[in-house]
Amino acid sequence: HTMKKTDVDYAVYLVTDSTPAILGDRDLGWVVEAAIKGGVGCVQLRDKTSDTAQLIDIGRKLHAVTQQHRVPLLINDRVDVALAAGCEGVHIGQDDMELSAARRLLGPDAIIGVTVSTVDQALRACEGGADYLGIGTVYATPTKTNTKDIIGTAGVRQILEAIAEAGHANVRTVCIGGINESNLQRILFQSAAAAKRLDGIAVVSAIVASPTPDAAAQKLLNLARLPPPFCPASGENAPKAVTADEILALVPDIVKKIHTGSPLSHNMTNLVVQNFAANVALAIGASPIMANYGEEAADLCKLGGSLVINMGTVTPDGLANYVKALKAYNQVGRPVVFDPVGAGATSVRRSAVKTILASGYLDVIKGNEGEIRTLFGDDGTQQRGVDSSSTLDAAQKAELVQKLAAREKNVIIMTGKTDYVSDGERTFSLDNGHPYLAMVTGTGCVLGTAVSAAVAISGGDKLAAALAVMLQFEIAAEKAASRTDVQGPGTFVAAFIDELYKIRQATAKDDLTWLSVAHVS
Ligand code: 3NM
Ligand code: MG
CATH class of the missing domain: 3.40.1190.20 (Ribokinase)
Known part of the structure; x- marks a missing residue:
C-alpha cells in the first residue's frame, strides 16, 4: 500500500451506485474519476447485484483510476473482492463480516470502515479497531430504502459525543443518508459535539446522479469547508452576556x-x-x-x-x-x-x-x-412521576x-x-x-x-x-x-x-x- 491511512481525506466520501436510476448509462469509472477531480478523497465501491467475478473486474478497473489520484478504494461488504482487487480496504455493515475477521484477513494497514447507527454499535466498532465510522442513516433517502434507523443530526451528535468520551476521538467519521448541497452545512454544524465533529459526509446520489460529478463534488467540498450561512445562536463574535x-x-x-x-x-x-x-x-x-x-x-x-x-x-x-x-x-x-x-x-x-x-x-x-x-x-429528564401528563x-x-x-x-x-x-x-x-x-x-x-x-x-x-x-x-x-x-x-x-x-x-x-x-x- 502506497497510501497512508491516516492521510485519507474524508471531507467528501463517494459511495458508488450502478443502478440505472442513479448512474444512468454512464461509465462508473468516468463518474469516479470526475468526482475525484472535483475533490472526493475516498471512494467506496458499493454494488449489490454484480456477481463475484464482475465485482473483482469492476474493482480492479476503479482501483486503476483511484490509485492514479492517490485516493483509497474500499469495497462494500466484500473482503474477498478487496483482496482480489488489491485495493485499500472495505466498508462493512452491521450484517456483514465481523470487524475482527476482516482485520485478520486484510491486515493492519487496510482501511476498514463500519456502518453504525447507535452509540453501542459505534463504541464496539471503535474498540474493534475500525479506522472510520459511517454514521447513519441521517435522513431518509430513495437510494437506500432498507435502512433501519433514521437518526437525524441529533443521533449523529450523540454518537460523536459518546466515542469522544470513550477516548476514540481519533477514529474518523462521516455521516450518510440524504445528504446534498442544500443540507450539508447544517448537518455538519448541528451534528458537531463539543469534543468531536464529523470529518466529512458520504453521498451517493448527490454525486453519482449528477450530470456533472466533478462540479457536484467540488461544490460539496467547498460547502464542507465553509461555515454555514446562518449564524450560531449566540453569535460568533458577539460579546456574551451571561448573567x-x-x-x-x-x-x-x-x-x-x-x-x-x-x-x-x-x-x-x-x-x-x-x-x-x-x-x-x-x-x-x-x-x-x-x-x-x-x-x-x-x-x-x-x-x-x-x-x-x-x-x-x-x-x-x-x-x-x-x-x-x-x-x-x-x-x-x-x-x-x-x-x-x-x-x-x-x-x-x-x-x-x-x-x-x-x-x-x-x-x-x-x-x-x-x-x-x-x-x-x-x-x-428522568421520569420522576408515574403520570406522564404531569407537568x-x-x-x-x-x-x-x-x-x-x-x-x-x-x-x-x-x-x-x-x-x-x-x-x-x-x-x-x-x-x-x-x-x-x-x-x-x-x-x-x-x-x-x-x-x-x-x-x-x-x-x-x-x-x-x-x-x-x-x-x-x-x-x-x-x-x-x-x-x-x-x-x-x-x-x-x-x-x-x-x-x-x-x-x-x-x-x-x-x-x-x-x-x-x-x-x-
Ligand atoms: N448507506 P444518498 S444510506 C449507502 O444509512 C447508504 O448506512 C446508508 O445515498 C446507511 O447519498 C445510503 O443518495 C445511501 O442519500 C445514501
Ligand atoms: Mg453492507
Whole structure:
C-alpha cells in the first residue's frame, strides 16, 4: 500500500451506485474519476447485484483510476473482492463480516470502515479497531430504502459525543443518508459535539446522479469547508452576556432597534392569528408581511428580515410552502422562527415537525411545554412521576429547554406561566405576564412574530434578542391587565397592543421605567 491511512481525506466520501436510476448509462469509472477531480478523497465501491467475478473486474478497473489520484478504494461488504482487487480496504455493515475477521484477513494497514447507527454499535466498532465510522442513516433517502434507523443530526451528535468520551476521538467519521448541497452545512454544524465533529459526509446520489460529478463534488467540498450561512445562536463574535443583569442591560437597545430598523417579519402563520400578529408586529415597530406562498420567500428573504413558520393550521400544501421558504431563508442566512403549534396532537403534525426539522436550520423554536416535549422526543429528564401528563418542575423545564437548544444548536423558548429561554449554554426564566394572555387566542403565536422581529435586527446574540422582546411582551401584558379600563380578555387585547406601543415609544426616549418590573433569573 502506497497510501497512508491516516492521510485519507474524508471531507467528501463517494459511495458508488450502478443502478440505472442513479448512474444512468454512464461509465462508473468516468463518474469516479470526475468526482475525484472535483475533490472526493475516498471512494467506496458499493454494488449489490454484480456477481463475484464482475465485482473483482469492476474493482480492479476503479482501483486503476483511484490509485492514479492517490485516493483509497474500499469495497462494500466484500473482503474477498478487496483482496482480489488489491485495493485499500472495505466498508462493512452491521450484517456483514465481523470487524475482527476482516482485520485478520486484510491486515493492519487496510482501511476498514463500519456502518453504525447507535452509540453501542459505534463504541464496539471503535474498540474493534475500525479506522472510520459511517454514521447513519441521517435522513431518509430513495437510494437506500432498507435502512433501519433514521437518526437525524441529533443521533449523529450523540454518537460523536459518546466515542469522544470513550477516548476514540481519533477514529474518523462521516455521516450518510440524504445528504446534498442544500443540507450539508447544517448537518455538519448541528451534528458537531463539543469534543468531536464529523470529518466529512458520504453521498451517493448527490454525486453519482449528477450530470456533472466533478462540479457536484467540488461544490460539496467547498460547502464542507465553509461555515454555514446562518449564524450560531449566540453569535460568533458577539460579546456574551451571561448573567441576568448582563442580558437585561441589552434589552433597551434591542427594543429600540426593532423600532428604528423596522425589520420585515415574514409570517407564514395560521388563519386564526394573522391579523393579531400583524398588529403586534406594527406595535413594536416591525414591518409584517403575511405571505403563505413559499415561492415568494425567494424575494422576501433578501430584504433583511426574518421568517416565522407557524404550523397552526397546517395542510399538505402549507408544509411544502414552509419547506421552500425555510430553505430560501437558510440560504441567505436570514433567521427563521418555528412555532410547532400542536406538535404532538396528531400524526400529521408529528410528521410535519420531523419534515421541518430535517429541512433546514431553525434559529429559534418557540412552543408551550407539550410542544417542546414532543420536539425533544421525550420529556428530556428522568421520569420522576408515574403520570406522564404531569407537568415538569421548574428545574426539569429549564433542563429540557437547555438540552433541546444544545441539540438543535439554536434558541429554544418554552412559554407558560414562567417562560424559559436557552441557547444551550445560557438558560433564563421569565416570570412576567398575566393570566389574560392565556385567555386570548394566539398570544403564543404572536410572541413568535415579535421574536422574529427581534432576531432579525439582533445580528449576534439571538438569545438576548428573544429575551428582550419576550420581556416587552410580558410586561406590556401586565400593564394592560392592570389598567382600569380593562374589564377582561376583550378589552385586554386592545390595551395590550397599546402597551406594546407605549413601551416602544418610552424606550425610544430612554425611559426605561417599564423594565424595572422585569423578573429574569
Ligand atoms: N448507506 P444518498 S444510506 C449507502 O444509512 C447508504 O448506512 C446508508 O445515498 C446507511 O447519498 C445510503 O443518495 C445511501 O442519500 C445514501
Ligand atoms: Mg453492507
